[in-house]
Amino acid sequence: MDLRKLKHALALAETGNYARAGKKLFITQSALSRSIQALESELGMMLFERHSNGVRVTVAGQEVLAGARDLLRHANSLERNVALMRNVELGKLQFGVGPVPAHVLLPRVMSGAAREKPGLQVSVQIQSAAKLVELLRSRLNFLLPMRDNCLTTVG
Amino acid sequence: MDLRKLKHALALAETGNYARAGKKLFITQSALSRSIQALESELGMMLFERHSNGVRVTVAGQEVLAGARDLLRHANSLERNVALMRNVELGKLQFGVGPVPAHVLLPRVMSGAAREKPGLQVSVQIQSAAKLVELLRSRLNFLLPMRDNCLTTVG
DNA sequence: CTGGGTTACGCTCAACGTAACGATA
DNA sequence: TATCGTTACGTTGAGCGTAACCCAG
Numbered sequence: 001m002d003l004r005k006l007k008h009a010l011a012l013a014e015t016g017n018y019a020r021a022g023k024k025l026f027i028t029q030s031a032l033s034r035s036i037q038a039l040e041s042e043l044g045m046m047l048f049e050r051h052s053n054g055v056r057v058t059v060a061g062q063e064v065l066a067g068a069r070d071l072l073r074h075a076n077s078l079e080r081n082v083a084l085m086r087n088v089e090l091g092k093l094q095f096g097v098g099p100v101p102a103h104v105l106l107p108r109v110m111s112g113a114a115r116e117k118p119g120l121q122v123s124v125q126i127q128s129a130a131k132l133v134e135l136l137r138s139r140l141n142f143l144l145p146m147r148d149n150c151l152t153t154v155g
Numbered sequence: 156m157d158l159r160k161l162k163h164a165l166a167l168a169e170t171g172n173y174a175r176a177g178k179k180l181f182i183t184q185s186a187l188s189r190s191i192q193a194l195e196s197e198l199g200m201m202l203f204e205r206h207s208n209g210v211r212v213t214v215a216g217q218e219v220l221a222g223a224r225d226l227l228r229h230a231n232s233l234e235r236n237v238a239l240m241r242n243v244e245l246g247k248l249q250f251g252v253g254p255v256p257a258h259v260l261l262p263r264v265m266s267g268a269a270r271e272k273p274g275l276q277v278s279v280q281i282q283s284a285a286k287l288v289e290l291l292r293s294r295l296n297f298l299l300p301m302r303d304n305c306l307t308t309v310g
Numbered sequence: 311c312t313g314g315g316t317t318a319c320g321c322t323c324a325a326c327g328t329a330a331c332g333a334t335a
Numbered sequence: 336t337a338t339c340g341t342t343a344c345g346t347t348g349a350g351c352g353t354a355a356c357c358c359a360g
Contacts, residue, residue: 031351044241052359057166067233074229086199185327207334
């Protein structure tokens, strides 16, 4: 059961017509026909009644397609979250910094971040160098530059 | 973004090792490696840190994989519902019947259904033949046999 | 003849297995 | 050397387009 075939079925249900649904999906009516057949075969049930003037969703199909709509919404939401995380507009940014640079840099950095990236959760670990290298392995995105080791791993 | 690749990533996250994850997925470690690379490329972010003794999920990867887990749960739920509907153990069964056979047959039919298929929602339309044929087009699974037309469409 | 769904045929590319490779302990 | 992950190479099958086909109005 893959998402593409479910999208195909939803488009067909919306239009009630293979040719129009195919247009929306940027595939031919023929390819869509086989895709729907494959889905129905895989699920072991007919989702559409074929008539001379188009198709109609079956009773069972209505239930399945309702679930498919939910699932695709869920998938789209995940994709959007990934896109947002990629742009560091959303998500959790966790980094570490030593005591001295923290005192100098943090006020500017944090206020700037809060202004420009309101969707970003920022959390800072102020620790010794040894502790920070340890933390970097497990839950930090990067370290601000410190005296002896200058790590800049972007997460 | 297809469900197969997400399953692959989750298996890898669980085992922390390509070979073991591949075993669980019934593919080779090589195929899994390329699948993960393709997913990371598609999402535009690294999900795993590669080390000499295996892999670890990145900070971003933890967020993505949490969403993937939800999504796959949702997909499995949909598949289970389809399987149940196929066996008429769950779902809504809607059928119509004329007044006379209703009086004779319904008591036996309904009590039998309630006993053997407790997960099944049954609803009956008792109507004239003309009304029932009309309803059959829109929301009934089948009609019980009537005087002149004997329709037995299983939904 | 037109507008709808299906079937036949051939192509392409994503996914795979095998095997060679590179790196690290 | 043993155990990781990656890369090279060839094969297979799902998915597609084109075109022929079938049926109803």
